[in-house]
Structures are given as C-alpha cells and as structure tokens.
Amino acid sequence: MTEPRQRLGLNIDHVATIRNARGGVHPDPARAAAMAHAAGADGLTIHLREDRRHIQDADLQKVREASDLPINLEMAATEEMTQIAVAFKPHAACIVPEKREERTTEGGLDVAGLHNQIAPMVRRLADAGCRVSLFIEPDPVQIAVAEVLGAPVIELHTGRFAELWLEGGADAASSELERIRLAAVEARKRGLEPHAGHGLTFDNVKPIAAIPEVAELNIGHFLIGEAIFTGLDQAVKRMRALMDEAQAERAR
Ligand SMILES: CC(=O)[C@@H](O)[C@H](O)COP(=O)(O)O
Numbered sequence: 494m495t496e497p498r499q500r501l502g503l504n505i506d507h508v509a510t511i512r513n514a515r516g517g518v519h520p521d522p523a524r525a526a527a528m529a530h531a532a533g534a535d536g537l538t539i540h541l542r543e544d545r546r547h548i549q550d551a552d553l554q555k556v557r558e559a560s561d562l563p564i565n566l567e568m569a570a571t572e573e574m575t576q577i578a579v580a581f582k583p584h585a586a587c588i589v590p591e592k593r594e595e596r597t598t599e600g601g602l603d604v605a606g607l608h609n610q611i612a613p614m615v616r617r618l619a620d621a622g623c624r625v626s627l628f629i630e631p632d633p634v635q636i637a638v639a640e641v642l643g644a645p646v647i648e649l650h651t652g653r654f655a656e657l658w659l660e661g662g663a664d665a666a667s668s669e670l671e672r673i674r675l676a677a678v679e680a681r682k683r684g685l686e687p688h689a690g691h692g693l694t695f696d697n698v699k700p701i702a703a704i705p706e707v708a709e710l711n712i713g714h715f716l717i718g719e720a721i722f723t724g725l726d727q728a729v730k731r732m733r734a735l736m737d738e739a740q741a742e743r744a745r
C-alpha cells in the first residue's frame with residue numbers, strides 16, 4: 494500500500510506583510526490563495542495575529558472566497574481569537590504562542606503549563622467544527638498533554654531545526670531532527686496526527702518531509718520570498734517536488 498501523499502499547507506501571511514508596508518491593497522493574500530491550488534498546495538495557513546501585523550480580519554473571508562482549499566487558521570490562545578475562530582469556522586484552527594515583541598514565532602506553545610487556559614478553547618473550537626491543532630515543541634510531555642487536551646493534531650515546531658541547519662547544515666541539525674522524528678512517532682502512538690512547520694526551505698525540507706509519520710508541512714515565509722524571484726507557482730511546485738522526492742527516497 495502506498496503511503497498517503499504528505500500535504501503542503503501554504504502560509505500566505507507575508508503576502509500581507511508586503512501589502513501592509515504601504516497600507517494599501519496590493520499584493521492581496523486572496524490572490525495568492527486563488528493561485529495556491531493550481532500551484533500544488535493542499536491547504537492554506539493564515540495567522541491572524543493579535544497585533545494584525547500582516548493578516549487582517551477582512552482577509553479571512555476574502556481568502557475563503559478566493560479558494561476552495563481548506564484553511565488552517567493560526568491563532569493565539571486568547572478569548573478574542575477563540576471568538577473569531579468560532580465565528581469563522583475554518584477547516585482547522587492551530588493554537589500558537591504569540592508575543593507582541595517577537596519578530597516571528599520563537600517556539601512551541603507550552604500546552605503543559607497552560608493546560609487550564611487552553612482546555613476550554615480546544616473544546617469550543619472543536620464544538621465549532623474546527624480540526625484543532627496545537628503548535629508545540631517536539632517534546633514528549635507536550636505531546637502527552639496535547640492528547641489529554643483532545644486535540645487530534647499537533648504541529649511540531651521546526652524553527653530550532655531550521656536555525657541549526659542555517660548555522661551548520663545537516664550535521665548541526667541532526668540531533669534536533671531526531672528529536673522531531675521521535676516526537677512524530679510518539680504522536681502517532683498517542684493517536685495524534687503530526688504536522689510540522691516554521692523556517693522550512695528548499696534546502697532543509699527533505700529531512701523533515703522524509704519523516705513518514707508527518708502528514709502535513711506548513712511553509713510560508715521562504716516560499717513567499719522565493720515567489721518574488723520565480724513566481725508563486727514555481728516556488729510552490731519546487732517545494733512540492735522536494736517533498737515528493739523525500740517520500741520516494743524513503744520508500745526505496
Ligand atoms: C506558528 C508559525 O510558525 C508560523 O506559522 C507563524 O505564522 C509565524 O509567524 P509569522 O507568520 O508572523 O512570522
């Protein structure tokens with residue numbers, strides 16, 4: 494039996510970053526959403542941050558109207574975002590850590606430490622029909638608590654792996670890669686579906702894509718950057734091909 498094809502979620506946050514640089518309407522994230530399916534993406538990720546530095550509230554419905562792809566809404570663990578997600582009812586809602594002063598996500602959500610705050614949010618999102626995901630570190634305790642919280646999906650933070658890869662290539666990142674691999678195996682043992690994301694590029698994606706337990710990769714900043722030079726279609730197609738190569742090489 495052939496394995497299901499690993500899904501590619503395209504995060505289009507940083508189309509909005511460029512748009513917001515001038516406070517105008519171009520480039521429109523909804524146009525990227527409309528192009529994503531044909532380019533090979535299996536889903537869209539949009540992160541409505543508390544400070545609205547990129548994706549705006551009005552983008553949610555515009556993106557939905559522009560594409561049939563399932564939307565994965567990334568959100569902080571706040572009452573405001575929970576109410577927005579319950580009203581918008583995306584295919585998936587991924588609870589991520591957020592600090593106003595951060596340049597980008599710096600790590601996974603501490604679901605163990607924030608259990609009592611997150612538990613009711615998970616229930617409300619699930620009751621609204623969202624597939625709930627928790628963006629966590631590749632850590633056995635966090636995975637165990639994610640299971641207790643009833644989230645069917647976890648997304649493993651690959652930012653540390655990406656940083657180590659940038660510093661020293663595959664060797665430097667090998668121990669973090671093993672940590673991610675073991676976390677994905679542990680997640681499956683607990684009946685959770687592991688995804689992975691943050692900082693993935695053409696250069697570092699294949700070792701993560703080669704982990705058979707990982708069902709979905711969410712990739713954004715690098716692909717939007719590449720799109721400036723080659724176009725979004727080519728950038729997504731290349732990432733898709735690298736993921737397929739990794740899966741094929743694993744099968745040999
Ligand atoms: C949670 C995560 O790793 C990203 O999807 C997140 O969107 C990063 O935040 P920015 O998109 O604001 O860089």
Ligand SMILES: NCC(=O)COP(=O)(O)O
Nearest residue numbers: 504690691692711713714
């Ligand atoms: N959750 C990860 C994501 O959606 C995209 O992260 P990045 O590729 O923009 O770093």
